Amino acid sequence: MLFRVITKEAFRKFVNTLLSEIEIIAPRKVATDYTGRSIYHYLPVDRFEDVALDYDTTRFSAKTYFTPFKENLASYSFQNGDWTQSIRYRGVTRLILGLHACDINALLKLDKVMARGPFPSPHYIARRKNTLIIGIDHDPCAGGFCRSLGTDTVTHGFDLFLTDLGDRYFVAIDSDRGFSMLQEVENTEVTEDDRVEYSAVRRRIAKGFTTHVETHNLPNILDIEFESPVWAKWGAKCLSCGTCAMVCPTCYCYGVSQEFSMDFASARKNKQLYSCNLYDFARVAGDHNFRARTSTRLKYRYYHQHRGFVETYNEPMCVGCNRCGNACLAGISPPEVIADLHMEEKA
Amino acid sequence: MKAHLHHFDITREESMLLPVEFHRKTRLQHVDKAFKAEITRIVPLTDMERLYQLRILDPGERERFTFFPGQFVMVDVPGFGEVPISISSSPSSKGLVELCIRKAGLVTGVLHKAGQGARVGLRGPFGTFFPMEQMKGKNVLLIAGGLGIAPLRAPLYSIIENRPDYNTVHLLYGARDQSQMLFGYQYEQWRRVGDVKLHLIVETPDPCWTGEVGRITALLEKIRIDPDETYAIVCGPPVMFKFVCNRLSELGLPMHRMFVSLERRMHCGMGKCCRCNIGSTYTCLDGPVFDYWTVMNLKEAI
Amino acid sequence: MKYLNIAAAKPKVGVFSLTCCEGCALQLANKEETLAAFLSAVDVVNFREISSDKSDDYAIALIEGSISREDEVASLKAIRDRAKVLVAYGTCACFGGVNRLKNVLDFDWMNREVYGETPKATSPVRPVREVVPVDFEIPGCPVSKAEVERIVTHLVLGLPFAYPVYPVCVECKQRFTVCRFDLGELCLGPITRAGCNAPCPAGGLGCWGCRGPAEAPNYEEFLELARSRGIGDAELRERLSFFGGFDSAYELAQDEPLAVRPVA
Numbered sequence: 001m002l003f004r005v006i007t008k009e010a011f012r013k014f015v016n017t018l019l020s021e022i023e024i025i026a027p028r029k030v031a032t033d034y035t036g037r038s039i040y041h042y043l044p045v046d047r048f049e050d051v052a053l054d055y056d057t058t059r060f061s062a063k064t065y066f067t068p069f070k071e072n073l074a075s076y077s078f079q080n081g082d083w084t085q086s087i088r089y090r091g092v093t094r095l096i097l098g099l100h101a102c103d104i105n106a107l108l109k110l111d112k113v114m115a116r117g118p119f120p121s122p123h124y125i126a127r128r129k130n131t132l133i134i135g136i137d138h139d140p141c142a143g144g145f146c147r148s149l150g151t152d153t154v155t156h157g158f159d160l161f162l163t164d165l166g167d168r169y170f171v172a173i174d175s176d177r178g179f180s181m182l183q184e185v186e187n188t189e190v191t192e193d194d195r196v197e198y199s200a201v202r203r204r205i206a207k208g209f210t211t212h213v214e215t216h217n218l219p220n221i222l223d224i225e226f227e228s229p230v231w232a233k234w235g236a237k238c239l240s241c242g243t244c245a246m247v248c249p250t251c252y253c254y255g256v257s258q259e260f261s262m263d264f265a266s267a268r269k270n271k272q273l274y275s276c277n278l279y280d281f282a283r284v285a286g287d288h289n290f291r292a293r294t295s296t297r298l299k300y301r302y303y304h305q306h307r308g309f310v311e312t313y314n315e316p317m318c319v320g321c322n323r324c325g326n327a328c329l330a331g332i333s334p335p336e337v338i339a340d341l342h343m344e345e346k347a
Numbered sequence: 348m349k350a351h352l353h354h355f356d357i358t359r360e361e362s363m364l365l366p367v368e369f370h371r372k373t374r375l376q377h378v379d380k381a382f383k384a385e386i387t388r389i390v391p392l393t394d395m396e397r398l399y400q401l402r403i404l405d406p407g408e409r410e411r412f413t414f415f416p417g418q419f420v421m422v423d424v425p426g427f428g429e430v431p432i433s434i435s436s437s438p439s440s441k442g443l444v445e446l447c448i449r450k451a452g453l454v455t456g457v458l459h460k461a462g463q464g465a466r467v468g469l470r471g472p473f474g475t476f477f478p479m480e481q482m483k484g485k486n487v488l489l490i491a492g493g494l495g496i497a498p499l500r501a502p503l504y505s506i507i508e509n510r511p512d513y514n515t516v517h518l519l520y521g522a523r524d525q526s527q528m529l530f531g532y533q534y535e536q537w538r539r540v541g542d543v544k545l546h547l548i549v550e551t552p553d554p555c556w557t558g559e560v561g562r563i564t565a566l567l568e569k570i571r572i573d574p575d576e577t578y579a580i581v582c583g584p585p586v587m588f589k590f591v592c593n594r595l596s597e598l599g600l601p602m603h604r605m606f607v608s609l610e611r612r613m614h615c616g617m618g619k620c621c622r623c624n625i626g627s628t629y630t631c632l633d634g635p636v637f638d639y640w641t642v643m644n645l646k647e648a649i
Numbered sequence: 650m651k652y653l654n655i656a657a658a659k660p661k662v663g664v665f666s667l668t669c670c671e672g673c674a675l676q677l678a679n680k681e682e683t684l685a686a687f688l689s690a691v692d693v694v695n696f697r698e699i700s701s702d703k704s705d706d707y708a709i710a711l712i713e714g715s716i717s718r719e720d721e722v723a724s725l726k727a728i729r730d731r732a733k734v735l736v737a738y739g740t741c742a743c744f745g746g747v748n749r750l751k752n753v754l755d756f757d758w759m760n761r762e763v764y765g766e767t768p769k770a771t772s773p774v775r776p777v778r779e780v781v782p783v784d785f786e787i788p789g790c791p792v793s794k795a796e797v798e799r800i801v802t803h804l805v806l807g808l809p810f811a812y813p814v815y816p817v818c819v820e821c822k823q824r825f826t827v828c829r830f831d832l833g834e835l836c837l838g839p840i841t842r843a844g845c846n847a848p849c850p851a852g853g854l855g856c857w858g859c860r861g862p863a864e865a866p867n868y869e870e871f872l873e874l875a876r877s878r879g880i881g882d883a884e885l886r887e888r889l890s891f892f893g894g895f896d897s898a899y900e901l902a903q904d905e906p907l908a909v910r911p912v913a
Contacts, residue, residue, distance in 0.1 A: 017348050018348060021348060021349040021352075022349065022352065030827060031827045031831075031832065033831040033832060033833075034831065034832055034833030034878075039827055039831065041825055041827075043825070059827070059828075059831075060822070060825055064825075069822075069823035069824075070823065073379045074379045074380075074381075076425035076426060078425070078426075078650075078651070078652055080651075081651040081652050081654075082466055082652055083383075083425045083466065083652050085380065085381055085383075085425070085468065087377060087379050087380060089357050089358065091354060091355065091356055091357065093349075093352050093354055113618075113619065114619065116373075117373070117618070118372040118373060118617065118618050118632055119372050119378050119617035119618060119619070120373070120374075120375045120378075121378065121619065122357050122363065122375060122376075122377065122378065122379075123379075125357060125375065126355070126357040129355040129357070130354065130355050132352065177351050177352060177353070180351040181348050181351045181352075184348050184351075223646075226646055236869075236870070237867075237870050238867065238870070239816070239818075239839045239840075239866075239867050239870055239871065239874075240815070240816070240863075240865065240867065241815070241816050241818035241819065241838075241839045242815055242816075242818060242819045242822070243818050243819075243822055243828075246818075246819060246822030246823065247822060252619065252621070253619075253620055253621030253622070254614065254615075254619070254620045254621075255614055255620065255622065256428070256429065256614040256615065256620065257428060258425065258426055258427055258428045258429075259426070259799060259802070260426045260802045261683075261686070262683040262686040262687050262690065262798050262801075262802070263683070263686035263689070263690075264426075264650070264657065264690070264802070267425050267426035269379070269423075269425075269429075272823075273823070274620075274622075275815075275819070276621065278814065278815040278819070279814045279815065279863075279864045279865050280814045280815075280864070281622070282611075282612070282622070283612070284610075284611065284612040285451035285452035285455070285612070286451055286452075290611075290647060291647075294865075294867065296647070300624075300626075300627075303626060303627055303646070304621070304624065304627045307626075307627060308624070308626065308627020308628070309627070311627065327828070329828075329830055329839060329874050330867075330870050330873075330874060424653070425652070426650065427808075453808055453809060453811075456808065456809070457653065457655070457806075457808065460653070460655045460807070461653040461654060461655060462653070462654030462655075463654075464654060465652060465653040465654050466652055466653075467653075
């Protein structure tokens, strides 16, 4: 990997030049919650001043820019008693600015499902390859447990990755397009001082984590505790509202449905992100529901994130951003649920 | 600066220009593309089930569409949706696919209204299959309950067409009553031409029924099974295959030589949507055909 | 559908208004870009918002509004006799709607307040299903035209239509709406059936539950949540009773007396 240093002023110019050329998605403050905390979303920006690079976390992940909440998979037109199918892929270039390490790691996990392995998704790949990513380091956010999952740092999956050194950024470069673009603005070689400062910042960040989740042997514990009362306890609280999966940077499950246009001349096949916590996730024709209880649905989400994904990819799907925990109105959060499971296993 | 952002046009990728072949599942291709197929014949079986014969229209696609017994296709009814249906015909008939469809939900309901000549889409084939090669030289037990006879017809045809490769073949078929027994018009052919020992049983007999009465497991007691030389394929509802496989296990058949086909709701067929997951196993990728030992290890499978 | 060799019906639809604002019927004439296509898919024979033709020949009757007078019962029964399919159309028809709020008030007092010296005959407000059998319900205040279109495309092909079973939260999340609870407000989103695309929370107003409950709602936890955010049972009851779709949740929210007592 190559490294450079860029002043904040030069970086501002860099972003402004890009703003005149492509769409930029970046964290923006959209509201203040009732406790006084700022609420940020990844949204399109028009001006550099709207970008909140010092944000702690966003309420929603950026996955919708890669595997959208709603996406057209195919269209059909009807003529003379026959139909024609057409498929279009989105290929518009854009930049996502300010992704944190956990979210870039989340994309690397999504890549494994959507871009590699069986049946790579052209819809996903078209979006992914046309999206430039500039990540940024940050001090641990409240409740985040990415360090327990090894996703607090990232080594690839971005174009540029920034670490704030006060008046300048230490920049890791992971792509030739990132490198070429950076060449267009003033930047400098990394000096000994920059390196020392960078290490100090990384040490400060690493020390700042307060939430820990014990992941040792978790896949096996989940299997052993399949009938644990822990699931009934948390399941009773679950509102089955799907919020956890919607805000999650890795939850990718979906439903496909089709609908006619009002004049019946065409139809669309649409994908909509779904959640395994929703009541009918595993309901089949004939009204049989394989997971009719909230406890089994809740359990399934943990089972998939922390066991199933490990079986296939040797790593959990969860990146520890705790967005689901923050967003859950019933107060169900992975650190607490997993701690409960460990307690149960010891008991 | 934009000059450095080379636009990636996926439609110009080399593999995207090649014809879609679902067997090449690691290749980047138009996986949402459906092969257009025409319903060439509809055979009514019961009030709820019909056999659909479909022919892929494009000659090139017809040539490339091959499948193994046990695999399924996603049937795309434009405007209405897609459903997974296991293929019920012989793998040797190129581009001609038979699907046995029970009227159960919206899409299958539409198919039951559709007439001959209607055009639907097919994506696939998808999923795992019965190890027909491994079974060669061995005895085969084909065991079906109810609609389970539909996925069983594919391995049955495969065996009949390559009959000398297999030893003794038994087909055990149980249904609620005689009216629910599917494909009755083919039994003589399976027996006489296919040299398949056919055993039927019903749970509630009509006055005219002269055959066996009881659960399907009762048929297992009527035949001689050599556990060291036998494979079993069991298709039917979970409670049925559970009893059958447990009994076969007691008779000494190893669980990794019993194969079952599981059914789940699917939205993609490609290991993405998670709707068919059992625990965290994809029925569409790792199944629908599993050996019974694997099924025993799947949470919430039975 | 021609490609499936299925014939599409063009059903005759009559639209009838009981006690309501007629906003739901007006929705039928909404969404100009598809209005022509909509009106060629169905044959609207009795609908004063867009046509002055009157006909007693219809297969489908859309009933908007609730029943608040005895004479409405008679006309509703007559419509039921004529229609093959009777649809409760809009929140008032499905649950009683806002009109039902009057049921907790003293009728004489109310009549005087509204009509002064010329009181009108009135009875407790009821949803359509409490008076005649209903074949299908389309909730919403007002109904969503996009959803009505989806229902109609199913209807003309003789197919069952299924509503989303999940609550409004899913749709809020899918349009990046800030959670009203995060802003310290009450919202019935977590227990209300989705399908409206959550316009209210996005527009700055917590959900009032006009579409009635989602499937298998967790009322106990929902009330727990609201109480933990400092929302009293009185406010909860007011919200839950507003459109009339949450009677069983209402029964659970009894820890605190009503802030505004019914006039006795």
